[in-house]
Amino acid sequence: MTIKNAVIVYGSPRLKKSGSFHLGENFAIGLKKGGVNVEEIMVHKKNIKPCLGCFTCWTKTPGKCVHHDDMEEILSIIDKADLIVYTIPLYIYSVPGPVKTFLDRQLPLAEPYLIEKDGITTHPRRNKGKILKAFILSVAGFPEKSHFDAMIAMYKKLFKPNNERYLGEILIGGANQMADDASQVAYKKLYVLIQQAGFEVSKDERVSTSTLTQIEELTSFTPEQIIKFQKIANQYWDTFIEKDYTQGEITQIDEQPLKISDGGSSAYFAGMASQYNPNAFPGMKSIIQFEFETDSYYLLIDGDKCTAYVGSYSTPTLKIKSPEELWMKIVAGEISGQKAFMDGSYTIEGDMNLLLKMNKLFTS
Ligand SMILES: Cc1cc2nc3c(=O)[nH]c(=O)nc-3n(C[C@H](O)[C@H](O)[C@H](O)COP(=O)(O)O)c2cc1C
Incomplete structure (x- = not known):
């Protein structure tokens, strides 16, 4: 076994709540299973000053930088390592700034000669007496693998594949959600394969074609899936963007509001209106329209008042089109609203953000 000591370099500012961290921690499990000693470095937790370009580490104090910061200890770890694993998010086709600083500050490990x-x-x-090999794990927001090209070209130059120092890469696009705690179950299969990849690198200094193919099958996108992914990702971002709901326009309604004594679905919406919490988003002016197979209802929110009506409002803020039975099951918590949406069982027009605010708006 030529790889005895490895360093995993975690490069996300999201620290342990990041997709790249999850890739790295699973790769480390595989390396350790193969008997490799693993040191882990969280770049964003270290004090690493930018290189001054003074070349003092090549001239006055060979091998030693003028900065006395965490890089002193890190350089001695890298100097003893046989393998360095960079596990990083893609930032502007490249590595995050502090990771670039981390790379620059390795200059003392080289001599000035050409x-x-x-x-x-x-x-x-x-x-x-030492050869340092490298493996790259990376995640990106965009789904296409080509976004990683420039970053991988840089690492390949650095670890010169002709010399067998570059051991390979695993690149996962469309991976922003890999950071979310709630998404971890969905990535379990991938993590097992990443562990296997780490184990194979510890044994053979490469990942087998079979493991790479399985990873590819789990994480690559067809052109049709990319279009779907863009849509879902846009809705995902929409849910996080703060909006000013006090500016909505509301036309006054002459109709009679629904009452609980009306029974059936009318009673349900009248009940929902009575659960309205005016303190959730003070001053809100919005209309939430529900379109079921045969009936339509809407909730008119105007500041501290919410009123339910039967029928359709011409310009609702949010329109939910659903089979009535399905919607009631979602409301009762019997079915996951998110999953039903992904499956296309109901559709939404208008402001998705408002949909996600509904459990705050209606207190029970
Ligand atoms: C400053 C910045 C630049 C980014 N640049 C790119 C990019 O060029 N291409 C891309 O696909 N994603 C880009 N992303 C998205 C991240 O790669 C993506 O969110 C990734 O999943 C984050 O990984 P992490 O969870 O390990 O931090 C960028 C994100 C940030 C914050």
Whole structure:
């Protein structure tokens, strides 16, 4: 076994609540299973000052930087390692800034001289007795793998694949949600494969084609899936964008409001209106329209008042089109509203954000 000591470099500012962290921690499990000692470095928790470009580490104090910060200890860890695993989010086609600083600050590990290696000029390593190999794990928001091209080209240059120092990469697009606690169950299968990849690297210094193919099958997108992904991702972002609900326009209604004594669905919506919490979003002016197979209802929210009506409002803020039975099951918590939406069992027009505010707006 040539890989005895590995360093995992976690490069997300989201620290342990990040997709790249989950990839790295599972890869580490596989490496450890293969008998590798693993050191873990969370770049954003370290004090690492930017390189000054003074070349003091090459001239006055060879191998030592003018900065006395956490990089002193980190360089000695890297110097002993056989493998470095960068596990990072893609930021503007590249690595996050602090990871770039981390890369720059490894200059003391090289000597200033220029040599030719694999047909290209490079600097020799100061510690001649050691070879450092690399593996890259990365996640990105966009679904296409081509977004990683520039970053991977940089790492390949750094670890010169002709010299077998670049051991490979696992790149997962469309992975923003991999950071969410609620999404972890959905990634379980992938994490098992990442563990397997780490184990294979510890044994063979490469990930098998079978493991890579299975990872690819789980994480790649067809052109049709990309279009669907864009839609869902846009709705996802819409739910987080804060909006001013006090500016909505409301036309006064002459109709009679629904009452609980009306019975049936009318009673349900009258009941919902009575549960309205005016303190949730003070001054809100919004109309939530419900369209079932045969009947339509709407809730008119005007400041501290919410009133329910039968029929259709011409310009609702949010329109929910659903089979009535399904909607009632969602409300009763018998069916996951999110899953039913993803399955296309009901549709939404207008402000998705308002849908997600409904459990705050209506207290029971
Ligand atoms: C400053 C910034 C730049 C980003 N640039 C890109 C990019 O160029 N391409 C991309 O697909 N995603 C980009 N993203 C999205 C992240 O790669 C994505 O959210 C990723 O899943 C975050 O990983 P993490 O959970 O490990 O932090 C960017 C995110 C931020 C905050």
